[in-house]
Amino acid sequence: MRMALVFGVTLALLGSALHTSPAQACEEGAAVATSVELKLAKEIQARQPVAPGDTFTPGKIYAWTRVTGGEDDFTVYHVWIKDGKRLWKQPVSVKGKRWTTWSYFNARPGAWRVEVQDEGGKVLAAAAFTVK
Secondary structure, eight states, rough: OOOOOOOOOOOOOSSOOOOOOEEOTTSSSSSSEEEEEEEEEEEETEEEEEEEOSEEEEEEEEEEEEEOOOOOOOEEEEEETTTTTTEEEEEEEOOSSSEEEEEEEEOSSSEEEEEEEEETOEEEEEEEEEEE
């Protein structure tokens, strides 16, 4: 079973924010993915987000991502933003045509946003949430 790359970053789980984008291209012009799905939640079980949402209490938040259509191994990034300031950029490996992975962050109260970006910084998916 594929393992998610998770650094020692903590946040309160995001929520049921979902974004799917059309095919994206990297700088070399090769297709990276046909779609990117992003959900935020307090917990991941059986590689799926549990009770996704957009409002959370302080604590660990997960950014769950499903990438489909990738041709080769490549990297996307989970960018964690609080009150307009980037706090963390987590590289996440994608190793197949349909790949599920996640990262997490320990979130404090405020307005948050997570972006899934390609290696060139292009936003492939994004989701906003609030920690109260």
